[in-house]
Amino acid sequence: MRQLQYKLKTEPIRINIVETDDDLDGFIEFVRNNQTIAFDTETTGLLIYANTFKIRVAQFSNASESWVIPVERSVKWSWLAANALLRAKQLIIQNAAFDIPVVVRHWGLDMRELFEKTIDTKILAKLVDSRSVDAGGTGDSLEDLTAHYIDKTTAAEIKGLATAEAKRLKIKKDEYFTKVSIRDHNYLLYAGMDPILTYRLWKILGKLVPSSARQLIGFEHEVQRVCTEVSHRGYLLDLAYAKKLSSKLRATETRNVNVARSYGIENVNSDAEVIDALRYYGWFNIPVSEKGNESVNGDLLQALQGSGYKDLAKLGKAIQEATRARKWRNTWVDTFIHTADAEGYCHPSINTLQARTGRMSITGIPAQTLPAGEASIRLCFLAEEGHVSLSTDYQAQELRVLAALSQDPVMLDAFKRGLDLHQVTADAAGVTRKAGKGTNFAVVFGGGVNAIVTQFGVERTDAEKTYKAFKETYLGVAAYSRRLSNQAKRQGYIVTPSGRKLLIDPDRPYSATNAAVQSTARDVTCRGLLRLDKEGFTPYIRLPIHDEIVFSVPAEHEEYAARRTNELMQEEMAGLMISTEAEAMGRSWGSLYEDPDSNRKYVLDS
DNA sequence: TCGTGACGCACC
């Protein structure tokens, strides 16, 4: 058997590499003697559901001894590794949302069984400090956490490994994990070290989770399990439609690129070229970015179209349409086509605790950033055969949460009476609903008059008037914001009602209100998600998106599903109902967005 | 040839 040594600071680490069947006895004994085991895999990439995806190595560790099983070399070894997972009483994994679906898909293990005995160090780390490294926090990757909690040198070696090794082996970095020899010393050494570090992080982080947040540990693991099940099941792609849309977008791009070319612009994405051309045609009003660079943006292209100069208008429109068509194709449609699995399902990656407020992020199907109120992209996704799409979302979720948290009597009363809060704010200032709405949102975001003007396009005098009226009308919100802001100043953090500790930047204490609202709103959605799960809805969930959950439900039960998802998702918070609305239509997700008046079948308020 | 910063643009 091959053994490697590593020195973690001063402590010797032993890494055992299985090379022949004779080496397995030691591994079996290790599994028998260690009820709690840290687990990790090395794979050929990150796209778990791609045809070419393979598990290369499986690693099992305690604090100082690691077993590396090159499962790629033997079905029997894969089987033994799978069995080790079944035998373990407790698994410690860094980012179980990756490794568990990997072994479920490739070794046929049961997802729920694995999640139920897993502690994810990434979840623990997020509950200790949810900030990214850029924001002054610990980050949540194994490397960043190792650097912060264990040892900087080790972290640097791991972080630099793939780059350095790719260079040494004269291959691209992306190819390293696929092409490196399964017997490569460094590859095996660092594969062996990963679960050692994970195990040690578990020991350290377990003690650091604040007492207020301890109740969230179980909750967050449940949320992760449900979301990983959703991701694992995937969302059915309408491949024929997607391909048609892709060529349509390509045609639009080509047509408009040719127009731009006739004005001397080869690359519509190059700001420098576009600006040169505009100057040539007599347009000198070029926006300047925050860093002082001239740049092309939507406002400029819009201004050209309204300029009254035929050529400039034509050029502005062409550039806008070309770049949009290209972006839509690259970002959405072609990505869906290329990442769909063999059965035609796309698998969103759901990071249940991505943002510092705890908000989720969804990549793969970047569901959170699809064009709003626009059907064509969502028409790529279908409910199952015989099913329809159902979307249930919270109504004015963040504003209701703000009302509940602040207990502002005017806001609470307005919601309880079913009034339109944007109009209530507008009326208090005698301005348009648009100004009222902008002000409501700006305040939730922690902004002031400037935010209302620049973000929501409100006249400055109206913005000033409405902002003032907001403060005078919702005295409870103002008091709540002061309270939170003072707390953040005094102790550097706030604690949300669920017990989540949110560290607030000392130079931005006013952001505490937004942090509390955003984080609590996220908790509302996640609690709803768990109630849905408990009642067996998980197989029908396709995507959670901030304040909304998208389902595929059997057509004959759509009315029941609409009613029941409403009942399960809504919840009362400090006397105010955070209510929902369910909407069902055709088979495609996009059908919820097209022709809303004529085709809508069910719209049920909670 | 890569990784990264800056930017714009999608969203809640």
Added chain:
DNA sequence: AAACGGTGCGTCACGA
């Protein structure tokens, strides 16, 4: 007195 919160992704430009 005033304060723009949280994300992901594609592209270009630039420097190692």
